[in-house]
Amino acid sequence: MGQLTITLRPNKKQEAFFNSQHRYTAYGGARGGGKSWAMRTKFVLLALKHPGIQILLLRRTLGELRDNHIVPLLKMLADTAVYSETKKEFLFPNGSRIKLGYCDGEQDVLQYQGQAYEIIGMEEATHFTYFQFQCLTECNRYSGNMKEPFRPRMYFTCNPGGVGHDWVKRLFIDKLYRDGENPEDYRFIQSLVFDNKYLTENDPDYVNALSALPDARKRAMLYGDWDAFEGAFFPEFDPRIHVVKDPVIPKNAFLFRALDYGLDMTSCLWCAADGKGNVTVYREFNAPNLILSQAAAEICARTPAGEKIRYTVASPDLWNRRQESGKSGFDILNSSGLKGLIKANNARIPGWRAVREYLNPKDGKSRLAISHSCAELIRCLPLLRFDEKVREDASSQPHDITHAPEALRYALMSREPTAKSKITPKFRRSLYSFESPQTEDGYNGIIQYD
Ligand SMILES: Nc1ncnc2c1ncn2[C@@H]1O[C@H](COP(=O)(O)OP(=O)(O)O)[C@@H](O)[C@H]1O
Numbered sequence: 001m002g003q004l005t006i007t008l009r010p011n012k013k014q015e016a017f018f019n020s021q022h023r024y025t026a027y028g029g030a031r032g033g034g035k036s037w038a039m040r041t042k043f044v045l046l047a048l049k050h051p052g053i054q055i056l057l058l059r060r061t062l063g064e065l066r067d068n069h070i071v072p073l074l075k076m077l078a079d080t081a082v083y084s085e086t087k088k089e090f091l092f093p094n095g096s097r098i099k100l101g102y103c104d105g106e107q108d109v110l111q112y113q114g115q116a117y118e119i120i121g122m123e124e125a126t127h128f129t130y131f132q133f134q135c136l137t138e139c140n141r142y143s144g145n146m147k148e149p150f151r152p153r154m155y156f157t158c159n160p161g162g163v164g165h166d167w168v169k170r171l172f173i174d175k176l177y178r179d180g181e182n183p184e185d186y187r188f189i190q191s192l193v194f195d196n197k198y199l200t201e202n203d204p205d206y207v208n209a210l211s212a213l214p215d216a217r218k219r220a221m222l223y224g225d226w227d228a229f230e231g232a233f234f235p236e237f238d239p240r241i242h243v244v245k246d247p248v249i250p251k252n253a254f255l256f257r258a259l260d261y262g263l264d265m266t267s268c269l270w271c272a273a274d275g276k277g278n279v280t281v282y283r284e285f286n287a288p289n290l291i292l293s294q295a296a297a298e299i300c301a302r303t304p305a306g307e308k309i310r311y312t313v314a315s316p317d318l319w320n321r322r323q324e325s326g327k328s329g330f331d332i333l334n335s336s337g338l339k340g341l342i343k344a345n346n347a348r349i350p351g352w353r354a355v356r357e358y359l360n361p362k363d364g365k366s367r368l369a370i371s372h373s374c375a376e377l378i379r380c381l382p383l384l385r386f387d388e389k390v391r392e393d394a395s396s397q398p399h400d401i402t403h404a405p406e407a408l409r410y411a412l413m414s415r416e417p418t419a420k421s422k423i424t425p426k427f428r429r430s431l432y433s434f435e436s437p438q439t440e441d442g443y444n445g446i447i448q449y450d
């Protein structure tokens with residue numbers, strides 16, 4: 001292994017980042033400020049200075065990790081550390097290790113469970129969920145490989161926006177701490193694109209491109225303005241209010257399902273309305289890659305025989321006929337056993353408004369309860385973001401978190417008076433006849449229901 005000689009010229013903010021020994025240091029703000037450079041350079045310095053130190057550097061996706069870190073580190077450490085592509089780690093002669101990883105899916109973070117790293121870096125931390133951050137804090141501990149004592153630390157780089165906007169903003173910008181969080185542990189260093197003279201001198205077009213972004217994005221990316229993004233679409237959602245352990249569904253409750261079908265993800269919710277304007281989501285089903293007939297079979301299989309489902313409200317595009325077969329999604333679901341399908345009212349903004357109304361707590365109680373078993377709905381609701389262009393709409397990105405909330409929107413819209421009045425007497429009669437042969441249960445039609 002050769003001698004590593006690099007001349008570092010950090011700017012003032014990068015220097016502050018290098019020198020920070022807080023438990024949690026976030027280097028945030030504008031894109032192009034030199035954050036990623038600072039993160040990987042800091043980690044090389046730590047690896048060289050502290051023999052045996054274990055370092056984990058994470059990005060959300062492998063592609064980003066490779067371009068942003070593996071390639072530049074390979075160049076920088078060619079004669080200094082041995083890189084293993086299978087393990088994605090740089091091993092230094094002094095026993096130090098920089099492991100590079102990514103957490104594409106929510107659960108990918110679990111692979112680090114039980115491991116120990118004195119240093120963990122989360123690149124673009126706002127792309128990670130709070131759950132992922134919390135899992136990683138558990139791995140941030142003494143690994144036992146170092147001879148000297150070392151207090152574990154985490155480093156973050158971040159831009160405003162993204163699924164993790166709220167937790168990063170809370171901890172580092174708003175500094176609103178909860179029990180068990182020590183305010184002194186958190187340090188925020190603000191980066192601006194103008195701090196990085198390498199970029200402003202060598203690539204003035206980059207700054208010009210940032211200046212040309214739509215306003216909210218520009219304020220976030222160029223000036224690092226954390227308030228430029230509204231954050232959570234449903235700030236009303238509070239698991240302490242809305243999530244219920246094993247909700248009791250009364251025998252006479254009005255049961256229905258809501259379905260957001262897509263080949264990438266089928267999301268179905270089972271709901272109970274109580275006749276007083278309250279709805280409980282008591283079961284969910286989510287699965288990728290199901291063709292329509294499989295989706296129908298899975299949903300029917302998850303509905304016990306005694307459960308009288310009055311209707312299943314589903315995305316209206318299922319009623320479009322396919323040119324090749326002349327059949328619609330509705331036809332296929334229906335012939336596969338999923339009866340009682342009705343078209344959802346897909347007006348997005350009124351639909352989200354309805355969800356908001358249900359979530360909005362009055363005297364500490366809300367009209368919507370979600371069983372704790374509906375993990376996907378509970379995960380996705382707080383992650384929904386505002387659309388940057390259409391002010392009252394939810395963003396369709398990241399796409400994988402939109403399915404369960406869309407099904408919830410269909411479900412609650414089906415309880416709105418306008419939607420109900422569309423149900424014809426003929427359809428109401430058909431409701432009695434398919435899964436609910438006994439009409440003497442006191443149920444007298446959807447329109448009169450709540
Ligand atoms: N102190 C520095 N010395 C040399 N190059 C730097 C320095 N700071 C930033 N750069 C370079 O500037 C560019 C943008 O920096 P980067 O770290 O990717 O910004 P950010 O992560 O904040 O978007 C990269 O090419 C990076 O290597």
Ligand SMILES: [Mg+2]
Binds near residue numbers: 035068
């Ligand atoms: Mg970066």
